[in-house]
Amino acid sequence: MSAPCERQRLWQGARRVLAIRLDNLGDLLMTTPALVALRTSLPQAHIALLASSAGAALASHVPVVDEVLAYDAPWVKRPAGALERSLGPGEAEARMVRILAEARFDAAVIFTVCTQSALPAALLCLQAGIPLRLAYSRENPYELLSDWIADTEVPADGMRHEAQRQLDLVHHVGLQADAQRLLFRFKVEEALAMRHKFERAGGDLTRPYFVVHPGATAASRRWPAERFGQAAQALADATGCQAVFSGGPDELPLIHEAMAAMRDGGEGAVSLGGELVLGELASLIAGAQVTLCNNSAPAHLAAALNAPVVVLYALTNPQHTPWQARARVLNHPVPCRHCLKSVCPERHHDCLERVPPQDVVQAALDLMGPLPGVPLHPASPCIPHPVTALG
Numbered sequence: 001m002s003a004p005c006e007r008q009r010l011w012q013g014a015r016r017v018l019a020i021r022l023d024n025l026g027d028l029l030m031t032t033p034a035l036v037a038l039r040t041s042l043p044q045a046h047i048a049l050l051a052s053s054a055g056a057a058l059a060s061h062v063p064v065v066d067e068v069l070a071y072d073a074p075w076v077k078r079p080a081g082a083l084e085r086s087l088g089p090g091e092a093e094a095r096m097v098r099i100l101a102e103a104r105f106d107a108a109v110i111f112t113v114c115t116q117s118a119l120p121a122a123l124l125c126l127q128a129g130i131p132l133r134l135a136y137s138r139e140n141p142y143e144l145l146s147d148w149i150a151d152t153e154v155p156a157d158g159m160r161h162e163a164q165r166q167l168d169l170v171h172h173v174g175l176q177a178d179a180q181r182l183l184f185r186f187k188v189e190e191a192l193a194m195r196h197k198f199e200r201a202g203g204d205l206t207r208p209y210f211v212v213h214p215g216a217t218a219a220s221r222r223w224p225a226e227r228f229g230q231a232a233q234a235l236a237d238a239t240g241c242q243a244v245f246s247g248g249p250d251e252l253p254l255i256h257e258a259m260a261a262m263r264d265g266g267e268g269a270v271s272l273g274g275e276l277v278l279g280e281l282a283s284l285i286a287g288a289q290v291t292l293c294n295n296s297a298p299a300h301l302a303a304a305l306n307a308p309v310v311v312l313y314a315l316t317n318p319q320h321t322p323w324q325a326r327a328r329v330l331n332h333p334v335p336c337r338h339c340l341k342s343v344c345p346e347r348h349h350d351c352l353e354r355v356p357p358q359d360v361v362q363a364a365l366d367l368m369g370p371l372p373g374v375p376l377h378p379a380s381p382c383i384p385h386p387v388t389a390l391g
Contacts, residue, residue: 008174190279215251229261
């Protein structure tokens, strides 16, 4: 359904807009085309983003947003320790209502995946006195939302991509943009810092490299770490490129396991595990010949940077593949697909376990282009990788 002209006129008049996306970093990256649509349609507006602590890391990398507020909502799955233990029940929510009320927003857009409810966030916005509130909803929200789309989506083959879902939401009230790529920018300083850490870890910036990122927040979305090591060794042998491993501090055991599966325990590989902040990781991916990863934030960073990526894509959710990317998406078909589980309920993990390392290597070689005779591009750039213009 389309919003009446009067509703679109009200939205076009909004001057202080709150965008809400409270789940993971990758989910927020897939929402950036809709954020671009907000900025393009409302060029004079102040746009604030309410995000989880993880999502708030994007603050300096999405130039269409003027400010970011961090909030780990109790109705969204959070990492252990994210709760504010010093506050009593409901105190964090009451404090957020006060913050939003003092900001005097004219409008709020609540972005959710189809398995989430927007209504808790809608209530937060209603209590804060925000008059325009837009979201998807499965049930009639009555006065919780001023504008809404009936949510009939269920995880299934052929469903629309998450990025398109959010673009369709803002289009419902007449907000849209021509540019629909994911958006991420990193700074020159972050690229230079990455290069320093690369060399300090024993890497050679005069040689091309590929990135291996074996982690993912959910165990069900992780290809076995030793397979990443086997694929990395085979790809290094086939191309002469350096294997560079990345991941957060909590993913160091996976990196060690992957490198242990390489020849001589990964002696010739480079580990930047636990070393890179988000912009530095993006710089690393932008300069790589290819990135090998699970369905996790690096896959969406690669898509935003137009960098080639091979994704070991568990069949837990069908709508989160790399958006408009130079990508190869690998998995094994299983009847239990679309389970939405963080741990494989069947315990066999066949959707990933049955993908052999040689398939990953071949997919990477296909993306890298014919060898030999075609020079590989240089190692990581010193300047930010170009991204789609906003206007």
